Amino acid sequence: DAGVIQSPRHEVTEMGQEVTLRCKPISGHNSLFWYRQTMMRGLELLIYFNNNVPIDDSGMPEDRFSAKMPNASFSTLKIQPSEPRDSAVYFCASRLQGISTGELFFGEGSRLTVL
Amino acid sequence: QQPVQSPQAVILREGEDAVINCSSSKALYSVHWYRQKHGEAPVFLMILLKGGEQKGHEKISASFNEKKQQSSLYLTASQLSYSGTYFCGTETPGGKLIFGQGTELSVKP
Numbered sequence: 165d166a167g168v169i170q171s172p173r174h175e176v177t178e179m180g181q182e183v184t185l186r187c188k189p190i191s192g193h194n195s196l197f198w199y200r201q202t203m204m205r206g207l208e209l210l211i212y213f214n215n216n217v218p219i220d221d222s223g224m225p226e227d228r229f230s231a232k233m234p235n236a237s238f239s240t241l242k243i244q245p246s247e248p249r250d251s252a253v254y255f256c257a258s259r260l261q262g263i264s265t266g267e268l269f270f271g272e273g274s275r276l277t278v279l
Numbered sequence: 280q281q282p283v284q285s286p287q288a289v290i291l292r293e294g295e296d297a298v299i300n301c302s303s304s305k306a307l308y309s310v311h312w313y314r315q316k317h318g319e320a321p322v323f324l325m326i327l328l329k330g331g332e333q334k335g336h337e338k339i340s341a342s343f344n345e346k347k348q349q350s351s352l353y354l355t356a357s358q359l360s361y362s363g364t365y366f367c368g369t370e371t372p373g374g375k376l377i378f379g380q381g382t383e384l385s386v387k388p
Contacts (some may be wrong), residue, residue: 174289192373193306195374206320206378209375209378212375212376219373219375231315265308265309265374267311268311269323271320272320273320
């Protein structure tokens, strides 16, 4: 079975441009997380969804960041306008969350560089 | 509140043992452990649930002290393949899973 699929794998853009990162979770998983990883801040939780509904977005840095999950097989993370400090690796992860907690499966990440 | 991991880094020789600790200030539902190799995504190692249930790899062991909100990961007879950054993830009852800063483990021949 395919794992979590993220695109693009690499993105280089200029400050002020809009960036859209995409994620396709593992089929059947009902919980999806977006994390951002930098050397300084480690692996930060930005937002997570259960059954396509955003549950906690307190980690979203500011209004420039938005995330959507229109259906069970697709999610986007959008940054508009982008700034150099947004440069990081963005990971999407999914899991099956039922009566008991489940392990997270991570995508390979999207490396964003904002010039 | 991000869980606190210690040590931040550790260097081992092959065959030596290591312990990585994780503590949280919040009441936890479970603790997760992941390993990340350079340039790759984190990979699941183990989940420890409130009540004592564990799910994970046979060769890696861990403990979860529910009263103290602390967990420890035990790496015994380390191999070169154990090198990487280890993250503990703490999960609250609502399903929110946040990670510590990571512990960088280097195993030398």
